[in-house]
Amino acid sequence: MRHPFEYEIIYSSRKTIAIQVTRDGRVLVRSPRQCSRSYIDNFVSNNENWVLKHLASVKELEEQKKSAASSHPPLSSKDRSRYIEIARDIFTRKTEYYARIIGVSYGRISIREQKTRWGSCSSKGNLNFNWRLILAPEEVLDYVVVHELAHRREMNHSKAFYAIVESVLPDYRKARRWLRDNGQLLWEKV
Structure with missing residues (x-):
């Protein structure tokens, strides 16, 4: 083929x-x-x-x-909304895929630009993702999606919570470390 x-x-x-x-x-x-x-x-x-x-x-x-080039003019609202659309497409697809594997449901997916958070999950199951994650390696996006969906089973960061994350992404620690060490760079890329 x-x-x-x-x-x-x-x-x-x-x-x-x-x-x-x-x-x-x-x-x-x-x-x-x-x-x-x-x-x-x-x-x-x-x-x-x-x-x-x-x-x-x-x-x-x-x-x-x-x-x-090396100068970063502020993002135009047109560029930002294009990135947000690309992010919405990627996160919608990944969330559908991983929710099936974990066996959870979820509510609305919102794409934001928050300086301090990469993702969040409300008690109603609504998910927020930071669009700048699309500039990170793929496995980092997967980790953030799985992390937020795991909160649909455990609304905490307990051992049981991380056991869910690990059952889907055995290498999740690598992605978590990447985000901790390089997350700031995602604000400098565009």
Whole structure:
């Protein structure tokens, strides 16, 4: 099966198959070891439009970074609303995907720009995400989504809460560390 882009398969002991478009425009398919090549190929075909959309976003972000060069003029409201739309699309998709895995429901998804928070979950199950996360590595976005959805089962940061996060993302500590160490950079990128 031909695809309009190349992709790389990374096999691991994960339970689910997922596609990632990296910030440098590579398409990675993370797959359980037992998945056949034809199953993976079908999965990629079914998600082709999503991948193309994200490749276009990566290209656009790259071009914007180049044109902004090293000086960062304040974001125009038009650019900000475009980033918010891209973020809404990404977070809606990721939330649907991970909510199914965790087995929880959720309310409204809002995209914000908050200096102090990356995400939040209200007692009614409404979720907020910071649009600047789309400038972070993919696994960081996954971590924030899973973190907020885990609050639908545990409204705290107990051992039980982190056990839920870890059952979905065994490597979550790496993403959490990245956010702690590099989160500030996401305010300097655009």
